[in-house]
Amino acid sequence: MSVDDGVRRLRSEADEPGWEVDPDDDWGVAVVATVGRQLKLRREAVGMRAAQFGEAVGYGEDLVYKIEAGRRIPRPEYLDRADEVLGAGGLLSAMKEDVKRVRYPKKVRDLAAMEAKAAEIGVYECNTVPGLLQTPEHARALIEAAQPPYSPDDIERMVAARLARQSVFDRDPSPSINFVLEEAALHREVGGTMTWRQQLERLQKAGRLRHVTLQVMPTKSDAHPGLDGRIELLKFADGTAVGRADGVFSGRPVSDAKQLRILELWFSTIRAQALPPRESLALVEQLLGET
Incomplete structure (x- = not known):
C-alpha cells in the first residue's frame, strides 16, 4: 500500500490478478460465496458502508463488492484486516485455510x-x-x-x-x-x-x-x-x-x-x-x- 500526499491508494482489481474464482470449481465457488456472504453480513451488522469498509481495509469499493458477491477470492490479509475492522473475534480470520485451498x-x-x-x-x-x-x-x-x-x-x-x-x-x-x-x-x-x-x-x-x-x-x-x-x-x-x-x-x-x-x-x-x-x-x- 503506498501513501501519496497523505492519500492512501486503495487496491483495485488491477492489483489483484490471479484471484478470480474458477467457475468450473464447484467447491471453490461455494467456499468463496460463503465467505463473501459472511463478510457482507458482518459489515452490514456494524452499519458500515462498502466504501467505508474498503477505506478501512485498503481496498476499493468495487473490489469489496466483488469479494462479497463471491466473484473474487479474498487474500488472507484481507480477511485478517476485515476481522479486526468488523470485530469478528477471529471468525473471519479462521476462514483463511479454506480460502487458501481454493486458490490451488x-x-x-x-x-x-x-x-x-x-x-x-x-x-x-x-x-x-x-x-x-x-x-x-x-x-x-x-x-x-x-x-x-x-x-x-x-x-x-x-x-x-x-x-x-x-x-x-x-x-x-x-x-x-x-x-x-x-x-x-x-x-x-x-x-x-x-x-x-x-x-x-x-x-x-x-x-x-x-x-x-x-x-x-x-x-x-x-x-x-x-x-x-x-x-x-x-x-x-x-x-x-x-x-x-x-x-x-x-x-x-x-x-x-x-x-x-x-x-x-x-x-x-x-x-x-x-x-x-x-x-x-x-x-x-x-x-x-x-x-
Whole structure:
C-alpha cells in the first residue's frame, strides 16, 4: 500500500490478478460465496458502508463488492484486516485455510487430497524432478519457463500449490514413498548453479528418510515402459488404489483392477531397471560434490 500526499491508494482489481474464482470449481465457488456472504453480513451488522469498509481495509469499493458477491477470492490479509475492522473475534480470520485451498488449481487440490490419504505412493518422472521433491526455487524456475508465460501472481499460486502437496512427508504414520527419476534430469541445472545445488541437497535429504526410496534410472539403461512420461500410483489402507500414466488410458486417473495391474507392471519394471537406492543416493552425492 503506498501513501501519496497523505492519500492512501486503495487496491483495485488491477492489483489483484490471479484471484478470480474458477467457475468450473464447484467447491471453490461455494467456499468463496460463503465467505463473501459472511463478510457482507458482518459489515452490514456494524452499519458500515462498502466504501467505508474498503477505506478501512485498503481496498476499493468495487473490489469489496466483488469479494462479497463471491466473484473474487479474498487474500488472507484481507480477511485478517476485515476481522479486526468488523470485530469478528477471529471468525473471519479462521476462514483463511479454506480460502487458501481454493486458490490451488482443482486438479492439484484433488491430487493432494489423494496423496494425503495414501498408504503407499509410487512416482516415476521422465523429464524433471518429481513435484513432491522440488524446492520452491526449482519449482518456480520450471513454472516460469512455460510458454506463453504465466502472470507473476499465477506463478506464485502454482508454486504454493506444488509445495503444499509436500506436507505428505510430515504425516504420521508416514506413507511409504517410492521415487524413480531419470539421471538426465539430475544434470539439468534448472534455475542456475545455486538453485540446482539446493535441489540436489533436497534429494539427498529425502533419499535418507526411512519411509522414502529414491532410485535413479541410468542414462545408459535400455528402453523401459516409462519413456512416454510420468507415472503415479497411490495405494490406500482399505486396499483400493488409483494411478495414472502419460502413455496410457489418455493420461486419466484409473482405478479399474485390470488397468492398475498394467501400471503396477510398468512401475515395477522401471524400479527393477533403475539403480538400487544406495547407488542412487551415491550418484546424487557425487553430483552434489561436483556442483
